[in-house]
Amino acid sequence: MKKTASDLPRLLQALDPHADLAQRHLWLIHLVEWIRAAQPSTDLAVRRVEEIVSAFEADPEARLRLCQWWQKLLETIDITALLADFGFAPRTAMASEVAERLRYKLLPSTPETVDASELFMLVFPDRFDARWLHALDSALMARIAALVAPPPEEGTSFWERNLLDAITYCSGQILSTGFAPELRMRMSDEAREEKPFHALIHDVENLRVEVMLPLRTTDRRDAAAAQLRERLEACRAAVSSVYSYVEAEGISVGLIFRLRQVRARILRIRRLLDCLLSNDRAYETSEMLANLVAVGLERRSVRALLSTNSSLLAAKVAERSAETGEHYITRDKGEYRNMMAKAAGGGFVMAFTTLAKFALYALGLSVFWSGLAAGMNYAISFVLIQMLHFTVATKQPAMTAPAMAAKLKDIQSDDSIQEFVDEVAHLVRSQVAAILGNVLIVFPAAMALTMGYAELVKHPALSPSHATQVLQSLSLLGPSVLFAAFTGVLLFASSLIAGGAENWFVLRNIDSVIRYNPRITRFLGTQRADRWARFLRKNISGLASNISLGFMLGLVPAFATFFGLGLEVRHVTLSTGQLGVAVPSLGWDVLHSNLLWWAVAMLPFNAALNVGVSFYLAFRVALRAHNVSGVDRSRIYKAIRQRFWRKPFSFFWP
Numbered sequence: 001m002k003k004t005a006s007d008l009p010r011l012l013q014a015l016d017p018h019a020d021l022a023q024r025h026l027w028l029i030h031l032v033e034w035i036r037a038a039q040p041s042t043d044l045a046v047r048r049v050e051e052i053v054s055a056f057e058a059d060p061e062a063r064l065r066l067c068q069w070w071q072k073l074l075e076t077i078d079i080t081a082l083l084a085d086f087g088f089a090p091r092t093a094m095a096s097e098v099a100e101r102l103r104y105k106l107l108p109s110t111p112e113t114v115d116a117s118e119l120f121m122l123v124f125p126d127r128f129d130a131r132w133l134h135a136l137d138s139a140l141m142a143r144i145a146a147l148v149a150p151p152p153e154e155g156t157s158f159w160e161r162n163l164l165d166a167i168t169y170c171s172g173q174i175l176s177t178g179f180a181p182e183l184r185m186r187m188s189d190e191a192r193e194e195k196p197f198h199a200l201i202h203d204v205e206n207l208r209v210e211v212m213l214p215l216r217t218t219d220r221r222d223a224a225a226a227q228l229r230e231r232l233e234a235c236r237a238a239v240s241s242v243y244s245y246v247e248a249e250g251i252s253v254g255l256i257f258r259l260r261q262v263r264a265r266i267l268r269i270r271r272l273l274d275c276l277l278s279n280d281r282a283y284e285t286s287e288m289l290a291n292l293v294a295v296g297l298e299r300r301s302v303r304a305l306l307s308t309n310s311s312l313l314a315a316k317v318a319e320r321s322a323e324t325g326e327h328y329i330t331r332d333k334g335e336y337r338n339m340m341a342k343a344a345g346g347g348f349v350m351a352f353t354t355l356a357k358f359a360l361y362a363l364g365l366s367v368f369w370s371g372l373a374a375g376m377n378y379a380i381s382f383v384l385i386q387m388l389h390f391t392v393a394t395k396q397p398a399m400t401a402p403a404m405a406a407k408l409k410d411i412q413s414d415d416s417i418q419e420f421v422d423e424v425a426h427l428v429r430s431q432v433a434a435i436l437g438n439v440l441i442v443f444p445a446a447m448a449l450t451m452g453y454a455e456l457v458k459h460p461a462l463s464p465s466h467a468t469q470v471l472q473s474l475s476l477l478g479p480s481v482l483f484a485a486f487t488g489v490l491l492f493a494s495s496l497i498a499g500g501a502e503n504w505f506v507l508r509n510i511d512s513v514i515r516y517n518p519r520i521t522r523f524l525g526t527q528r529a530d531r532w533a534r535f536l537r538k539n540i541s542g543l544a545s546n547i548s549l550g551f552m553l554g555l556v557p558a559f560a561t562f563f564g565l566g567l568e569v570r571h572v573t574l575s576t577g578q579l580g581v582a583v584p585s586l587g588w589d590v591l592h593s594n595l596l597w598w599a600v601a602m603l604p605f606n607a608a609l610n611v612g613v614s615f616y617l618a619f620r621v622a623l624r625a626h627n628v629s630g631v632d633r634s635r636i637y638k639a640i641r642q643r644f645w646r647k648p649f650s651f652f653w654p
Contacts, residue, residue: 007034012055017068021076022112024069025119029111032123035132045132046140053143063147070148074158082116083166083272083288087295088173088261097257101302121296130293133286141282159285163276164208170269171204174235177262182255188241196234203228211276225277232266239263330430336654339430343437345390347573350438351445353381354577355453358461367558375554378574382546386539392573393434394491394610421639428651435607438573446580460585467585470578471595473568476602484570484606488613490556494549495618501544511537572607579603 038044056063109118178197207224275284330336360373450461515533560567
């Protein structure tokens, strides 16, 4: 309900400095709600603040109650903790911080609290609060301060002491983080030699002395503040040097979480210094309160936490995928033929995979164990294809997308757009080559294996009813289109797992562990340990991708069945192999059946959705990770269309 001006007298009358804790805090919440009711007009909100101030100024009795209420508030809560620590996670692990933010959303705080941060979030829960606080001018803030200010004090004021305490508190937090081993060992040699964190507290104490001296001069105070600012800049540079390490050696979300925390605390000290040293302290106070409101909103947001602390990790994953993706883009006839040959090898292996799938199905296992067996079958096949240096077409898009996104960063001129279109053409025909290589081999190979099996055991691999069921499940007329799109999501997920696994491998220096750890070298031997280290360093990304994809293709339908979803996967190479197994079991008369041709008609859509969905998702992540913005997409789309109309075969043949 909209709160009107008539509510103000009731609010003033309700102010009771002798009420219990919850009621005193509720009065403040209701007062700010009355101001917030002016939303979206900040001017009206400011006028409401002026009305409140004028009402207290005109009523001495109400002003006395306000002063008493204010003194009780200061005695009850710690203002220093609000200034220094509000908005910062008390936990160093991101997982526990996510859990805490979810708890706050599900179970909000109570006004019966002595925690200044919790009270602040209850009083200012809306983004509009930051807007109207920012709009308060110096004169109005001075009137507000005069209403609640204690009698003049000798030396430093109450506000100055709290600001100094907050600066000291923040500096202590920065110091402890700067000395943390996981940061110190990753700082540059120059940063470690300069030791900026060692003298931080000393500079803070110098400032405190200059501010609290009875016969203080602004020159000495300002010099102490300037020295502290220089020290903070040196600490920031030392922390930033950690990023150069993680770019080369891998990162963790927890590490980035701590880095962002310490950099945010440095910014907080700078804001506190501005408030402490400003000649217009009332205005700086309103600015700080507005900033704290914005910080509080972010502090409660799970999405903001995950987005902020995962961005650099996503960039690293995308970067590693981009490096891999360059190997899947062909640019001349030799590379094109080589891709076709590798895809043909992959199709040949997948023919055996398809036949093994039906053999496992014949065992009559439960849904879970059947899914697990299928996942192991797929994973072993994908790893075998990797070890034989063959390829599976649908693995490429999620890897090539980051490589393409990285090229968008420098697109400005017409020539650069044409170069990007060339890359698009290279990518499309590389994908066409891989798909054709897989499909054109897996179908006849699966047919030959099935016919050989039938000839050997004098029994068809599939019963006619089972073969018919296979064709029906693969038909374009059914839900296969949706299943193919969902399979594209799984392909994308496997690429993320691959990038994350490689990042973890280099972050933990696992190859060095394998190569030099005494227990491992005693077990494997020095030479074998070295070979394993080099092998895993080279292949960890592919192994993680292939194994995770295999098990997802097998187990996701099993878990979906448990929840009654009826979800299946449609991988174009496996689907083609299933057709190759089903056709011989039905005989050559099946060529006259519409059922077969609807299943065949599904294959181009299957390939397009597998490739398109995985590429799109990976491309979107890569764009955000590489901070690609300001690209004129319409010019790029137009250039691609023009290329297709002028040289359509360039997208299919080099």
